[in-house]
Structure formats: structure tokens, C-alpha cells
Amino acid sequence: MGGFELTLDTLRDLAEGAAVLGTGGGGDPYVGRLLVEQQLRAGRAVRIIGVDELPDDALVLPCALMGAPTVFHEKLPGAAGIVTALRTLEDRLGRRAAATMPIECGGFNSMIPLVLGAETGLPVVDADGMGRAFPELQMETFAVMGVPGSPMSIASDHGDAGIIDAVDNRRMEMLARAVTVQMGGSAYICDYPMDAREVRRTAVPGTLTLAARIGATLRQARDDHRDPFAALTAMLADTIYSHGVVLFRGKVADIERRTVAGFARGRVRLTAMDDPGDQMEIVFQNEHLVARRNGQPAAIVPDLICTLNSETGAPVTTEALTYGQRLTVYAISTPRIMRSPEALACFGPAGFGLDDPYVPVEQLVGGP
Known part of the structure; x- marks a missing residue:
């Protein structure tokens, strides 16, 4: 897959597609998109590359903003913190990065590597470790396939920075979450340092390109006055996310949402317009975890459960859910790499304490 230089138009499509892949969480990419736009308008460039463009031993440092998405609305991020996190980890490793990449391609964290790339000149690898958004750091294909997340760096907006060298990825999440809370509910991180050979083995490929295609598909459908959901289903059919389906159309009848221990937790109930x-x-922990129609599961993590505006197809995040909204609940099947027994043990239903067994969405509800 050849690389390309990011343009303002592609950035806008990418941000909307990333919000879809965020499955309600990951933070709204809008503010992050504005940060990247500011960089591009200042004359800086962002190059997105395929991992095959890097030599096997090239150091790749994934990056992200950690914390509850609700915090990002009140505490706007900047570029300095993620640069500090990168340099801190480079110093710890005694090596300079050849590239960065998203830890998660969904939501706000699709934008953080682009900001870092613009600030430092590093290319951004077109891949990630979640294929969507998940709330916890150990919920990565990297971790499932044996890559240690530590040492990781963590930095605040105030210039604080440090290294967490945990004995395993779950403890890394626990320790980093506690530090993030003390840093004000959000922090900048670099973790899962690895060479390009390991990225090729463990990452979900092409997810930034996929996000841009999703955003472009929704935009073009709106411009052409076509059904955005039918257009999205047709587009997904030739990707590794092969199955997209409308689960439900209705309006928000009730919403419960709270920030607990660094997570946005809650549930939203929708009722059909005609019945x-x-x-x-839908139950969520930052991201939507399970959608139940009249008590029966219709889709469940790690498959993607997206809440989209019923008229435009625009994604609506958990922090933006409000009473009376007209929404379409849309599900997307995850790639095969995310459905192995090891992956499901990490970020399937059991990883979130859900009693429901994992059943692929295409088996639960059939075709569109």
C-alpha cells in the first residue's frame, strides 16, 4: 500500500470515518481534526504510509490520548503533551522513532498521531491495534499477539512526564489509568514500542485509509441525496470489515451516563418511531459494548455498534447522546484478526464482564 500526504479534504473524511469506527467512544475527533488542520494550514505536512514502506528494524511508537471522552470536552488537548510523551519514551529506549501510528483508529485517537507527525515530521503508519476504539490499554491486537506494552511513557499538559514499566499489560493499564486521573482525567501516552516487523505481524492494517473511505462514502451519499446506510454497507463489503447492517431505527428515550474511574459508563435506550x-x-464503557433489542443481543463487542444520525449518517458519540435524538444503530463486523479465541478473551464480552457469549453480528441479524 503506497503512502500519501494528508490533505484538508481527506482529513475531514478521515475524522468522520474515525468517529464511526469509535463505536460511540474514543472521543469526538472534531477538536483533534481542528488541531491537525491548524498544522496543515501552517504549512506542515503529514505523510501516511503503509508499514511495508519501513525496514524491518525501524522503531514505531504508537501514541494516543488516554482518559474519559467526556473530559476532552472540558480540557482541550494540545500538541506539546504528545511530543513530550514521544521524546520521553525515545530517551528511555535510547533510540529515535522512525514512525508513529494510532493505538486505536476510532474516535479522537485517530487524530493524535497526525498531530505528532505534523509536529515532528514522522510518518504515520496506516494501521492500528484495535481496529476500532476500546477503553483499556491491554485491549490491543498487539497485546493479544505477544507484544509488551511497556515501557510506556505518559505526559500531562503541564509538562509532567514519566515511564511506566509494568510486569504485564493489564497492570500497565491499571497504573496508567491511576496516573491519568491524577493528571486531570487525560494524559498523552506512547506505548507498545515495536519494530516494523512486529507491526506487520500484529496490527490491523489499513485502518486510517478505511476511516477516510467511510467518511467519504457518507459525505458523497449526503451530497447525492442517497441512503447513507446503504452506501456504507456497499462500501464495507470489499474491506476486511465485510459486513455492515442496520440494527434499529428510533429515538432516544432515556440516557444514563457518568464518569467513573476514568471511564464514561452508562446505557442508552431507544424506542422505535412506529412502535x-x-x-x-445499548450498554457502553466509553464505547458501545452490547446492543439488545427487546432484551435479546443484536450485536456485541468486539463487533462495532455505531449510533448514527438517521438522516445524515453522521456519527453520534456517547457524550453527545441526548433525549429525543433520532438515531440509527448500525453494526459492523470486525476483521478476522480480532475474532481469534485469544482476541475474544481480551476484548470480547468476557473482557468487559458481560455474560453474553460472542456471536458474530452477521449470525445474530443476518444480511442488510
Whole structure:
């Protein structure tokens, strides 16, 4: 896959597609998009590359903003913190990075590597470790396939920085979460340092390009006055996310949302427009975890459960859910790499304490 230089138009499509892949969480990419736009308008460039463009031993340092998405609305991020996190980890490793990449391609964290790339000149690898957004650091294909997340760096907006060298990836998450809370609910991180050979083995490929295609598909459908959901389903059919389906159309009847221990947790209940007795409830922890229609699972993590504006297809994040919104719940199947027994043990239903077994969405609800 050849690389390309990011343009303002592609950036806008990428941000919207990333919000879809965020499955309600990951933070709204809008502010992050503005940060990247500011960089591009200042004359800086962002190059997105395929991992095959790097030599096997090239050091790749994934990066992200950690914390509850609700915090990002009140505490706007900047570029300095992620640069500090990068330099801190480089100093710890005694090596300079050849590239950065997203830890997660969904939501706000699709934008953080682009900001870092613009600030430092590093290329951004077109891949990630989640294929969507997840709330915890150990929930990575990197971790599932044996890459240690430590040492990781963590930095605040105030210039604080440090290294967490945990004995395993779960403890890395626990320790980093506690530090993030003390840093004000959000922090900049670099973790899972690895060479390009390991990225090729463990990452979900092409996810930034996928996000840009999703955003472009929704934009073009709106411009052409076509059904955005039918357009999205057709587009996904020739990707590794092969199955997209409308689960439910209705309006928000109830929303419960709270920030607990660095996570946005809650549930939203929708009722069908033509039948108030027909309901769907979605449970979320930053991201949507399970959608139940009249008590029966219709889709479950790690498959993607997206809440989209029923008219435009525009994604609506968990922090933006409000009473009375007209929404379409849309599910997307995850790639094969995210459905192995090892992956499901990490970020399937059991990883979130859900009693429901994992059943692929295409088996639960069939075709579109």
C-alpha cells in the first residue's frame, strides 16, 4: 500500500470515518481534526504510509490520548503533551522513532498521531491495534499477539512526564489509568514500542485509509441525496470489515451516563418511531459494548455498534447522546484478526464482564 500526504479534504473524511469506527467512544475527533488542520494550514505536512514502506528494524511508537471522552470536552488537548510523551519514551529506549501510528483508529485517537507527525515530521503508519476504539490499554491486537506494552511513557499538559514499566499489560493499564486521573482525567501516552516487523505481524492494517473511505462514502451519499446506510454497507463489503447492517431505527428515550474511574459508563435506550414497545438498549464503557433489542443481543463487542444520525449518517458519540435524538444503530463486523479465541478473551464480552457469549453480528441479524 503506497503512502500519501494528508490533505484538508481527506482529513475531514478521515475524522468522520474515525468517529464511526469509535463505536460511540474514543472521543469526538472534531477538536483533534481542528488541531491537525491548524498544522496543515501552517504549512506542515503529514505523510501516511503503509508499514511495508519501513525496514524491518525501524522503531514505531504508537501514541494516543488516554482518559474519559467526556473530559476532552472540558480540557482541550494540545500538541506539546504528545511530543513530550514521544521524546520521553525515545530517551528511555535510547533510540529515535522512525514512525508513529494510532493505538486505536476510532474516535479522537485517530487524530493524535497526525498531530505528532505534523509536529515532528514522522510518518504515520496506516494501521492500528484495535481496529476500532476500546477503553483499556491491554485491549490491543498487539497485546493479544505477544507484544509488551511497556515501557510506556505518559505526559500531562503541564509538562509532567514519566515511564511506566509494568510486569504485564493489564497492570500497565491499571497504573496508567491511576496516573491519568491524577493528571486531570487525560494524559498523552506512547506505548507498545515495536519494530516494523512486529507491526506487520500484529496490527490491523489499513485502518486510517478505511476511516477516510467511510467518511467519504457518507459525505458523497449526503451530497447525492442517497441512503447513507446503504452506501456504507456497499462500501464495507470489499474491506476486511465485510459486513455492515442496520440494527434499529428510533429515538432516544432515556440516557444514563457518568464518569467513573476514568471511564464514561452508562446505557442508552431507544424506542422505535412506529412502535414504542419495540426498544433497543445499548450498554457502553466509553464505547458501545452490547446492543439488545427487546432484551435479546443484536450485536456485541468486539463487533462495532455505531449510533448514527438517521438522516445524515453522521456519527453520534456517547457524550453527545441526548433525549429525543433520532438515531440509527448500525453494526459492523470486525476483521478476522480480532475474532481469534485469544482476541475474544481480551476484548470480547468476557473482557468487559458481560455474560453474553460472542456471536458474530452477521449470525445474530443476518444480511442488510
